Amino acid sequence: MELYRKEAQRRSKIMKDRQVKPLDNAVYWVEYVIRHNGAQHLRVAYLDLTWYQYYLLDVFAFILVVLVGVYFALKKAISYWLRRIRKKKFKII
Structure with a gap:
């Protein structure tokens, strides 16, 4: 059980290692889409x-x-x- 706990903690640490907080990241992308009028260049190709x-x-x-x-x-x-x-x-x- 100890092996699983250590592995879970290691993976948790990897996932939490971010330079930008998730809320700041979300705000950036919302502003990005607004700046680029919907950001059509980021649309998924299957929509076309x-x-x-x-x-x-x-x-x-x-x-x-x-x-x-x-x-x-x-x-x-x-x-x-x-x-x-x-x-x-x-x-x-």
Whole structure:
């Protein structure tokens, strides 16, 4: 138990080691946003995405197209090789 207490105290000390108090930090950022008219440059990029990009539908569609393409290419290749193998068997007999 002593090990956990020391680790918790160590981490607490790390978290409390700040040059600026949290209230002063909050005041700074509120003033910053006011100075820069809403600070549009700090907005998160996902706010500007279209709905299909937000839900990653474009990514899923691309992956689906690739998987379907690979499936049909493998199916075609396997059927080609199976036909060649069957032809060879009949030629031997």
